[in-house]
Amino acid sequence: MPLIDPSVVDLSRLQFALTALYHFLFVPLTLGMTFILCAMETTYVITGKEIYKEMTHFWGKLFGINFAIGVATGLTMEFEFGTNWSMYSHFVGDVFGTPLAIEGLMAFFMESTFIGLMFFGWDRLSKPGHLAVTYLTALGSNLSALWILIANGFMQNPQGASFDADTMRMQFNSFVSLVFSEDAQAKFVHTSIAGFVTGALFVMGISAFYLLRKQHVALAARSFRLASVFGIISSLAVVTLGDALGRLDYLVQPTKIAAIEGLWEDSNAHGSATAAPWLLFALPNDAAQTNIAEIGVPYVLTPLITHSLDTPIPGLLTLEQQAGPRILNGIKAINALQQYGVTHDAASLATFKQYENDMGYGFLAQKNAPNQDLTQITPANQDAIVAQTEKDTIPNVFATFWAFRIMMFLGFYFVVLFAFAAYYSLRNELEKHPLLLKAALWSIPLPILACEFGWITAEAGRQPWSVYGWLPTFQAASSHPVGYMVFSLIGFAALYSAFIAAELYLMFKFARLGPQDHHAEPTVGGGATMFGKPQVADKSWQ
Amino acid sequence: MGKLFKFIGLAAALALAIFLAVVTGDFGAWYFAWLVGTTMIVLIASASAVMFDTQESNSKGEV
Ligand code: HEM
Numbered sequence: 123m124p125l126i127d128p129s130v131v132d133l134s135r136l137q138f139a140l141t142a143l144y145h146f147l148f149v150p151l152t153l154g155m156t157f158i159l160c161a162m163e164t165t166y167v168i169t170g171k172e173i174y175k176e177m178t179h180f181w182g183k184l185f186g187i188n189f190a191i192g193v194a195t196g197l198t199m200e201f202e203f204g205t206n207w208s209m210y211s212h213f214v215g216d217v218f219g220t221p222l223a224i225e226g227l228m229a230f231f232m233e234s235t236f237i238g239l240m241f242f243g244w245d246r247l248s249k250p251g252h253l254a255v256t257y258l259t260a261l262g263s264n265l266s267a268l269w270i271l272i273a274n275g276f277m278q279n280p281q282g283a284s285f286d287a288d289t290m291r292m293q294f295n296s297f298v299s300l301v302f303s304e305d306a307q308a309k310f311v312h313t314s315i316a317g318f319v320t321g322a323l324f325v326m327g328i329s330a331f332y333l334l335r336k337q338h339v340a341l342a343a344r345s346f347r348l349a350s351v352f353g354i355i356s357s358l359a360v361v362t363l364g365d366a367l368g369r370l371d372y373l374v375q376p377t378k379i380a381a382i383e384g385l386w387e388d389s390n391a392h393g394s395a396t397a398a399p400w401l402l403f404a405l406p407n408d409a410a411q412t413n414i415a416e417i418g419v420p421y422v423l424t425p426l427i428t429h430s431l432d433t434p435i436p437g438l439l440t441l442e443q444q445a446g447p448r449i450l451n452g453i454k455a456i457n458a459l460q461q462y463g464v465t466h467d468a469a470s471l472a473t474f475k476q477y478e479n480d481m482g483y484g485f486l487a488q489k490n491a492p493n494q495d496l497t498q499i500t501p502a503n504q505d506a507i508v509a510q511t512e513k514d515t516i517p518n519v520f521a522t523f524w525a526f527r528i529m530m531f532l533g534f535y536f537v538v539l540f541a542f543a544a545y546y547s548l549r550n551e552l553e554k555h556p557l558l559l560k561a562a563l564w565s566i567p568l569p570i571l572a573c574e575f576g577w578i579t580a581e582a583g584r585q586p587w588s589v590y591g592w593l594p595t596f597q598a599a600s601s602h603p604v605g606y607m608v609f610s611l612i613g614f615a616a617l618y619s620a621f622i623a624a625e626l627y628l629m630f631k632f633a634r635l636g637p638q639d640h641h642a643e644p645t646v647g648g649g650a651t652m653f654g655k656p657q658v659a660d661k662s663w664q
Numbered sequence: 665m666g667k668l669f670k671f672i673g674l675a676a677a678l679a680l681a682i683f684l685a686v687v688t689g690d691f692g693a694w695y696f697a698w699l700v701g702t703t704m705i706v707l708i709a710s711a712s713a714v715m716f717d718t719q720e721s722n723s724k725g726e727v
Pocket of ligand 1: 278
């Protein structure tokens with residue numbers, strides 16, 4: 123199998139990263155806002171107070187803008203698998219296609235149908251009927267995310283499939299293993315709740331904007347209260363679930379967790395594993411395979427990652443060495459597979475089966491083999507090729523280390539911000555803390571940033587694999603001309619930037635406009651009294 | 665008679681919920697945690713809004 127031009131692979135990766143990161147600017151808000159709308163409407167149905175209906179309408183409108191623009195950005199990615207990653211689609215299409223199809227046919231349709239009812243059904247449905255529709259919309263949008271994360275979970279930790287030497291592709295064996303894979307589950311809860319944090323900070327931040335201006339106070343004070351309480355529980359959950367994901371990486375993706383922690387040597391290389399420091403700051407140097415500078419907190423790493431006090435964690439240098447025998451086995455597996463492809467003899471198949479689990483490492487070695495042909499590996503050049511391939515088995519440590527750190531630091535910042543916000547809101551003392559309100563407003567984009575860095579951690583940390591341990595990324599792409607890739611990349615960047623511009627324009631416009639107050643401010647009661655008279659905006663922060 | 669049917673219906677729904685909880689609890693502990701956790705987050709957030717109105721009417725009552 124000839125290798126694809128490396129620039130085409132890089133451009134395909136860049137294009138996928140770009141479209142995925144653009145898409146994920148919209149997704150978290152959808153995941154979170156739908157459930158915040160549920161909370162608002164539930165309050166309306168329970169109390170019967172019109173203000174909560176008004177809240178659901180107003181925030182629903184902002185959610186609608188995000189949904190309408192964001193949904194289009196996701197569709198392109200489903201096609202990209204076929205156009206730019208055709209080798210990948212061939213290799214795992216049987217497995218990967220299933221969750222993608224369910225996402226498109228079930229969850230996305232469910233979500234879209236109920237969104238229509240949610241927006242236009244207010245006068246046609248009973249109160250509980252409409253509430254049920256809002257819940258189903260929220261469930262639908264999160265189920266869409268579920269199926270995508272099940273698909274991604276398979277790429278991180280392939281479950282429920284095996285390689286078929288006759289068709290040369292992965293064969294789907296168990297739907298249950300795929301759906302209930304621990305990776306898929308943990309990814310879903312972490313990502314969905316990350317969306318809750320995003321939605322909560324969005325509502326809280328815009329409410330803070332109104333409170334600072336003393337506008338729409340009745341709606342803003344209630345929205346702030348609801349969002350801050352929603353946010354504090356969600357931000358605590360996202361940190362806890364993040365820890366669970368990290369532990370899972372330790373169990374099934376050792377190279378990723380070592381890169382996340384900037385761990386070149388084993389955690390017990392300089393004494394006991396118990397005292398190993400957790401790095402607060404480091405500058406990993408990938409070329410020199412070491413950290414240039416480090417600031418660590420001793421005794422934290424081992425319990426954090428292994429949930430024990432003395433289990434050693436293998437470092438990247440050890441993991442590279444451990445890959446050596448797997449690379450040799452992988453070379454045998456691929457050679458036997460190629461032989462079997464020609465002769466279909468039982469002996470080749472038996473040899474392949476013996477080394478099948480290391481097949482991916484054979485693919486990985488192909489890049490370094492003479493003429494990219496594994497049969498040309500001889501005892502004379504074997505050691506050099508294996509040594510070079512060993513280095514290819516670890517991800518970019520700098521990118522993975524820092525993407526994770528930024529996400530994590532932001533996670534703790536959200537906990538603190540929501541804790542203060544909920545505390546002062548519950549005491550009705552927000553007006554005494556304008557700085558907190560400003561922090562809430564300015565923090566609106568941060569959860570989206572955390573999500574983007576989360577994805578960079580997950581995907582950069584999975585490299586060099588597109589399916590961990592089975593299929594290297596450079597084998598997964600399509601063989602397009604470079605010009606075509608550059609052209610489509612520029613096209614997507616321009617189109618998606620236009621989407622972002624449209625979203626920002628509409629969001630700013632409708633958020634500034636605020637809810638249509640059909641009545642004078644204080645008639646809705648609550649909260650209005652706490653913030654005094656409306657004022658002309660202080661424009662300094664705008 | 666109507667009440668009895670309602671009771672039986674609700675009891676059946678409860679039994680189904682418990683059954684699903686046991687099954688998802690066994691196979692998909694994280695999914696189960698998400699269902700329970702999300703419901704809890706939504707309801708607590710909603711309760712905090714109701715509390716806002718109670719605080720508001722209490723403070724008005726005191727004036
Ligand atoms: C202490 C806090 C956090 C920890 C320990 C943590 C941990 C992790 C880990 C280990 C991954 C990589 C998963 C993989 O291997 O595939 C990840 C991914 C991710 N994180 Fe976080 N995270 C934290 C906070 C946050 C926050 C605050 C957000 C957003 C508001 C967030 C959003 C994401 C997203 C969207 C992904 C990619 C999807 C996924 O793999 O689930 N994380 N996180």
